[in-house]
């Protein structure tokens with residue numbers, strides 16, 4: 001707490017039971033996230049509780065947390081597989097008990113942006129002045145899309161994780177949600193986006209979980225261009241093939257050489273190394289590069305330079 005100061009809300013996650021809530025209180029936190037499942041499958045097989053027992057537990061645990069002065073966020077776990085009327089009743093119960101925020105978890109990622117938008121609209125309608133939050137999982141690769149759909153429906157808090165780290169296929173990723181909200185939905189989030197790449201690398205190193213090469217925003221290839229047509233466009237104006245500038249997120253543009261390369265890209269890569277060839281010689285070098293790439297070789301800018309120098313000296 002001392003390290004992050006009062007600029008960051010540190011919130012303790014607790015099952016809907018007194019023991020877990022007491023642990024958050026003992027930790028000296030001022031905010032708590034209380035959750036209990038409201039889907040039939042979770043109530044039957046995991047909790048072994050009836051609907052009435054779950055509603056009672058919601059009221060008891062939220063009001064107990066509130067009685068200790070905590071800011072309380074409540075989650076009906078597995079909300080998106082819960083029977084809708086019961087889900088809304090559970091939410092109303094939490095609000096009656098004093099909940100300050102309502103978080104809607106798509107716990108196993110079964111929503112589409114369309115269905116989630118419709119659900120969050122209904123939740124916002126019953127939540128009144130309470131902030132509605134969304135917590136999306138990526139089991140079908142839709143966590144980011146569903147998160148922004150939730151915002152479009154009125155959610156004003158999004159649960160995210162750096163690099164999308166989370167159970168199974170992970171959660172909505174901070175870098176994707178932030179940049180989608182900023183660039184596609186034009187929200188000013190007051191977030192230092194130019195630190196996203198650095199943050200992603202740090203979390204990857206500390207967690208030991210690698211960042212996929214093609215990962216949006218922070219992947220090594222997120223701003224990588226190989227195809228000749230793309231490289232030519234990027235050389236003329238990066239916005240032809242970059243909806244975000246790499247600098248905006250602290251990432252880097254990479255012009256790659258390979259079997260899809262074209263003469264404009266090769267020319268740029270060689271001229272950046274001080275080598276100027278006429279078109280005929282560029283095409284000879286390009287053919288050599290494509291031949292090597294076809295055999296599976298990775299071609300670096302240095303390789304291209306060496307091929308060019310060899311040609312000039314022949």
Ligand SMILES: CC(=O)SCCNC(=O)CCNC(=O)[C@H](O)C(C)(C)COP(=O)(O)OP(=O)(O)OC[C@H]1O[C@@H](n2cnc3c(N)ncnc32)[C@H](O)[C@@H]1OP(=O)(O)O
Nearest residue numbers: 013014015016017034035036037046047048057077107167
């Ligand atoms: C929703 C999410 O999954 S978010 C991620 C939650 N985080 C984690 O699970 C990681 C840390 N978890 C842990 O360290 C352990 O699971 C603990 C300490 C929370 C509990 O450990 P244990 O006491 O050994 O229980 P275990 O994890 O085996 O089983 C969970 C128990 O909690 C109960 N439970 C699960 N969710 C809830 C809930 N929201 N409210 C109340 N009880 C719950 C289960 O019914 C089960 O109860 P039982 O012990 O009476 O059978």
Ligand SMILES: CC(C)C(=O)C(=O)O
Nearest residue numbers: 035075077078105107
């Ligand atoms: C605790 C809740 C929000 C959760 O992690 C989930 O349902 O995925």
